[in-house]
Amino acid sequence: MILWIAFALFSGYLIGCLHGSSLAQLLSGINVKKEGVKNSGASNAAIVLGWKYGALVAFWDILKGALAVIGFRLLLNSFSLSDDTVWMLLFLVGAGVIFGHNFPFYMNFDGGKGTASVIGVMLALDWKLGLAGGLLLVLAALATDYLVIGVLVLYGMFFAIAYWPAEGIWPLPLLLPYLLWLFGSILKTLSASKRVRKRKYRRYFGRNRQGPPNTYDSHRSFCFFSLLE
Helix, strand or coil: CCCCCCCCCCHHHHHCCCCCCHHHEEEEEEEHHHCCCCCHHHHHHHHHHHHHHHHHHHHHHHHHHHHHHHHHHHCCCCCCHHHHHHHHHHHHHHHHHHHHHHHHHHCCCCCCCCHHHHHHHHHHHHHHHHHHHHHHHHHHHHHHHHHHHHHHHHHHHHHHHCCCCCCCCCHHHHHHHHHHHHHHHHHHHHCCCCCCCCCCHHHHHHCCCCCCCCHHHHHHHHHHHHCCC
């Protein structure tokens, strides 16, 4: 069992390290980590390279989370393991993906926020609740103008998956460390600014454009893809 746990975490971490921003750099020749707002998320890719690259980064970061869990589930189906053990290992490989996305070794352990990868992991664990979580993330952020509210709603759905349909006692405890990290990030944001919001999302999705079209489009792309870093 120790070997299974180590394999799940290590393989998940390596997959998580495969950033969408690295794919964007391979195609464009531009390292978005060194441009724009200096991060590897989809929002910065949209700022530096345009919305198509932002969409590519977001899509890949979601896809890798889903493929890691799906692939590991297929592997586990070849062995006679209990349902409790299977669910525990699936959550472990998902945790590895998120950890690898947030702390990739070749970026000096300074990656993204993991939201896109979380959505991918959730979709693979339970596509209905995962899809609901992704939609609620966007709707909550747009309705409240607070990105952090959308993220908290997303994690609420993640806990719902850990409680049901997941089996066994381990899925819920495995989510707690990442939840603590999330709250630490929120507190850090609060200490840096009295306002949690990055942008007023509704302002940029509204009908009335303000400023030059290219500036508006850049801000709009930033606001949308910042939900999926």
